Amino acid sequence: MAGRSQYEELARQLSAIGAVKRGLARILPAECPAGSAAVLTLLSRHGEMRISRLAELLAVDMSVTSRHVAHVAERGWIERFPDPADKRSRILRLTPAGEEVLDDLSRRSTEMFAGHLHDWTDAEVGQLNTLLARLRDSFSCRGAGGCSPGKHGTDCRPRQTDAHHDSYTRTPV
Numbered sequence: 759m760a761g762r763s764q765y766e767e768l769a770r771q772l773s774a775i776g777a778v779k780r781g782l783a784r785i786l787p788a789e790c791p792a793g794s795a796a797v798l799t800l801l802s803r804h805g806e807m808r809i810s811r812l813a814e815l816l817a818v819d820m821s822v823t824s825r826h827v828a829h830v831a832e833r834g835w836i837e838r839f840p841d842p843a844d845k846r847s848r849i850l851r852l853t854p855a856g857e858e859v860l861d862d863l864s865r866r867s868t869e870m871f872a873g874h875l876h877d878w879t880d881a882e883v884g885q886l887n888t889l890l891a892r893l894r895d896s897f898s899c900r901g902a903g904g905c906s907p908g909k910h911g912t913d914c915r916p917r918q919t920d921a922h923h924d925s926y927t928r929t930p931v
Contacts, residue, residue, distance in 0.1 A: 781874070785866040789833065793826040795863055798835060798856050806851040808841060835859055 760768075783792060790798075793816075800815050801807070807815075813823035827850060830836045835856035841847040852860075875883060 781870060782867060785870050786863070790859060790863065791829075793822070794830050794835075797823075797826045797830050797850075798852060798860050798863075801836060801850060801852040802857070802860055806849050808847050808849060810847075812850060830856065 786792060786795060796816055797812065800812060804811075804815065809823055809827055810820070812827070813820045816823055816826070827836065827838070831838055833855070835853055837851050837853055838848040839851070841849050878886075
C-alpha cells in the first residue's frame with residue numbers, strides 16, 4: 759500500500775486533470791456538448807438500451823439523462839422506439855448520423871492528444887491508459903454504498919482483466 763504522501767500527490771495530480779478536461783471540452787462542436795457525447799459513446803459501446811440503463815451508466819439523475827437524450831434525438835443522432843417487452847418504455851439506438859458524430863469526436867480527441875503528447879512514446883501512452891483504466895476500475899463500484907477498500911470482486915462489478923476491454927471511450931467524455 760502506498761504511503762500518505764503518495765496519495766496526497768495523487769490528489770494534487772488528479773486535481774490538475776481539469777486542464778485536460780477543459781481541453782477536451784474545447785474540441786467538442788457547439789452542437790455536441792459533453793453530455794451528448796457521453797450518450798452517443800455509451801450507446802455505441804453498449805448497444806441499444808432503455809433510458810433508465812443509460813442514466814445508470816451516466817451516473818446522473820433521470821431528468822438530466824432525459825435532457826441529454828432529447829438533445830441528441832432532436833439532431834437525429836439517436837432514435838427512440840417502443841420496447842417490445844414493455845410498450846410503456848422506450849429503447850434508444852444510435853443512428854448512422856450519430857456514428858458519424860462519434861467518428862468526428864474520435865478524430866478530434868485523437869488529434870488533440872497526439873498534439874499534446876507528441877513527445878511521449880507508445881509505451882508511455884499505453885502505460886497511462888492501463889493505469890487510468892485501473893484507477894477508474896477501482897472507483898467503479900456501484901450498488902448499495904459502493905464497495906469497501908480491498909473487497910474488489912466481492913461487492914463490486916467484476917473487474918476487467920483486459921485493460922482494452924470496455925476501458926476506452928471513443929469520445930472525450
